[in-house]
């Protein structure tokens with residue numbers, strides 16, 4: 001078994017108060033890293049922080065309210081991480097959500113909002129944490145990992161704006177990887193399909209038939225969506241891929257991505 005000890009290293013996970021981000025924060029804590037998470041909703045963040053502290057009583061953990069689309073919030077979050085931990089080794093750009101809409105029903109405003117979210121949820125935290133990542137890179141592993149979607153390569157008409165933004169973001173990540181490689185900062189992403197998480201729980205609450213269980217509802221969707229592995233992914237399955245790309249386990253990988261879609265990708 002490969003074991004990795006991240007004691008002394010600092011991982012920052014945006015949107016770490018739920019779903020994939022929370023599962024990723026947990027993995028970093030398990031490996032001994034200090035962890036900083038952020039989210040907009042103070043209650044959700046407090047619940048996540050409490051849960052992590054219960055599971056990891058010795059945890060070096062910082063939970064900060066921060067909207068990644070707000071430049072001042074992001075600067076304050078980076079400042080708080082620097083003050084508390086003095087460094088950042090790994091940045092996971094995870095915060096966000098998808099938008100279900102076709103071309104016919106996506107307004108100009110909705111397009112702008114979606115492009116803003118997908119681009120600036122990467123641009124702002126990356127810019128804010130780069131100075132710390134640059135310092136870390138001189139001594140060892142420094143990495144940025146972004147949560148992206150298979151929609152980047154395989155667009156869906158019912159998620160036209162998200163698919164388009166995801167494709168653009170894939171290009172941004174590749175450019176960033178090229179620009180930062182000489183500084184020894186690696187930049188990678190994961191392309192996920194459907195992962196059980198907060199946003200799917202919310203859809204279940206509004207869309208499931210009366211009395212229909214979560215397992216039935218997700219199983220039915222997995223069949224209609226032709227997911228070869230026959231089920232939704234679990235947050236920890238996405239988290240493990242993020243963990244691999246963030247740590248020195250993937251020290252010779254940059255500008256790349258891992259597919260975590262249960263086999264949905266049709267391309268070779």
Ligand code: NDP
Pocket residue numbers: 014015016017018019020021038039040041042044045066067068069094095096097098147148149150192193194195196197198199200
């Ligand atoms: P969750 O809703 O469970 O988690 C999203 C997290 O991001 C929450 O902590 C949320 O907290 C936070 N967040 C959202 N917007 C912002 C913001 N502007 N600033 C700071 N934090 C924010 O969903 P997932 O775990 O599924 O989502 C993680 C990522 O994976 C997202 O980027 C999503 O788009 C992407 N993704 C997920 C898929 C899936 O099937 N689950 C499919 C494809 C992509 P709060 O709301 O309190 O801010």
